[in-house]
Amino acid sequence: MSASIAGHGRIDPFLSKPKSEQMTLKCMVKYTRNLLGKYFGKWLYDKEIPFDAANSPYFSPMVNAIQKAGLGVKPPTIYELSGPILHEEVEEV
Incomplete structure (x- = not known):
């Protein structure tokens, strides 16, 4: 599958990957983002840092x-x- 618009070249290298590889990358990104949220949340909760931080x-x-x-x-x-x-x-301030 070619990810291009006539005369404009590639849009996104991700889109040119096979569907199965796209799904794997999407799943990895989602998993990593969820993990980041989990650990960031634990740190906020443990130190009672306001969510609006x-x-x-x-x-x-x-x-x-x-x-x-x-x-x-x-x-x-x-x-x-x-x-x-x-x-x-x-010093910066």
């Missing part, structure tokens, strides 16, 4: 940074958050 303009950039960091990158420690990272933010 997800509306913060810093939420999406944080999630994007985590995605780009990839596997094996450890989150900042409490020392880093309360020390150097906090000091950088104070």
